[in-house]
Amino acid sequence: MILTVTLNPAIDVRYEISDFNIDKIFRAKSFKTPGGKGLNVSRVLNLLGNSVVATGFLGGSNGTWIKNSLQNLNINSSFIESASETRNCIAILGQGSQTEILEPGAEISEFELKKFIDHYKNLLLENEIICISGSLPKGISGETYKLLCELGKNKKVILDTSGTSLIEALQGNPFLIKPNQEELKAILQTPLDTQEKLIKGALTLRDKGAQNILLSLGKNGAIYIGDDIYKIDIPKIQVINPVGSGDSSVAGFAHGLKNNLPIEEILKYSMACGMSNAMSNETGFISLPVIEELMKKIIVKKIG
Numbered sequence: 001m002i003l004t005v006t007l008n009p010a011i012d013v014r015y016e017i018s019d020f021n022i023d024k025i026f027r028a029k030s031f032k033t034p035g036g037k038g039l040n041v042s043r044v045l046n047l048l049g050n051s052v053v054a055t056g057f058l059g060g061s062n063g064t065w066i067k068n069s070l071q072n073l074n075i076n077s078s079f080i081e082s083a084s085e086t087r088n089c090i091a092i093l094g095q096g097s098q099t100e101i102l103e104p105g106a107e108i109s110e111f112e113l114k115k116f117i118d119h120y121k122n123l124l125l126e127n128e129i130i131c132i133s134g135s136l137p138k139g140i141s142g143e144t145y146k147l148l149c150e151l152g153k154n155k156k157v158i159l160d161t162s163g164t165s166l167i168e169a170l171q172g173n174p175f176l177i178k179p180n181q182e183e184l185k186a187i188l189q190t191p192l193d194t195q196e197k198l199i200k201g202a203l204t205l206r207d208k209g210a211q212n213i214l215l216s217l218g219k220n221g222a223i224y225i226g227d228d229i230y231k232i233d234i235p236k237i238q239v240i241n242p243v244g245s246g247d248s249s250v251a252g253f254a255h256g257l258k259n260n261l262p263i264e265e266i267l268k269y270s271m272a273c274g275m276s277n278a279m280s281n282e283t284g285f286i287s288l289p290v291i292e293e294l295m296k297k298i299i300v301k302k303i304g
């Protein structure tokens with residue numbers, strides 16, 4: 001099984017209101033999905049046919065709703081219950097606009113964190129690939145991801161987070177990190193306007209401890225820095241909703257790893273999942289026939 005870690009999950013609530021504007025009243029149906037980056041990864045891994053166990057913190061009636069929804073999707077959940085309620089994140093999709101209201105999330109106590117760490121150690125015994133995604137909840141120190149990476153040092157830990165949580169976690173030597181261009185720029189505080197600068201920038205994260213780096217570049221594909229350096233070129237697609245494409249590309253990478261595919265194929269899966277998600281209205285959704293078609297058109301070139 002593949003383990004996904006979502007320490008700050010949410011119920012994602014989406015409203016589709018074509019003429020959305022402030023200072024007005026709208027009547028709209030809500031669409032709810034289990035959210036938080038790690039749960040997007042779980043959904044895509046599940047659609048790719050993998051057995052997944054999702055862990056992290058869930059609390060209150062929102063937590064129960066997420067647990068039930070995961071069960072309906074055939075995703076195993078193994079969460080620690082938090083005293084505080086799991087958050088809601090609201091997205092209002094207008095015509096060409098997206099307004100988001102993101103609650104900060106439940107505060108986690110030291111006792112709950114300790115309980116989670118013990119639980120995580122047990123889950124590591126049964127899982128070889130660990131996908132850790134998203135922000136840290138309030139009350140949890142930036143060093144937590146470093147600890148989760150260190151505890152998983154004999155496994156393949158894929159970490160997708162940003163800012164100080166990412167920088168601090170690098171010392172835990174994650175197997176893979178997946179920054180996007182903006183996240184890398186924010187860390188390095190320098191313009192990254194050429195391929196050379198992007199590679200040089202990504203290499204500094206390797207110097208700080210990341211074993212491999214998948215630098216995702218949205219419609220421009222990605223650069224992968226592992227034993228060798230690869231540029232992945234992707235075809236143009238009709239984008240509907242790219243939110244969650246990064247999470248989908250993490251899932252595609254983990255799927256390829258799980259199946260012991262050569263790195264070129266792993267990278268193709270990763271890109272195809274990100275693209276298939278972008279071609280769909282739903283966040284964290286992919287289509288297998290679409291992926292099969294896209295894989296034929298993705299070009300992986302060794303450049304270093």
Ligand code: ATP
Nearest residue numbers: 180216217218219221243244245246247271274275
């Ligand atoms: P998110 O935070 O929304 O999950 P991200 O910023 O982490 O996304 P991106 O670099 O935007 O990640 O996207 C990941 C992958 O998804 C890309 O490498 C690419 O394969 C695919 N993708 C994303 N956006 C597009 C797009 N507009 N056109 C084609 N492919 C895309």
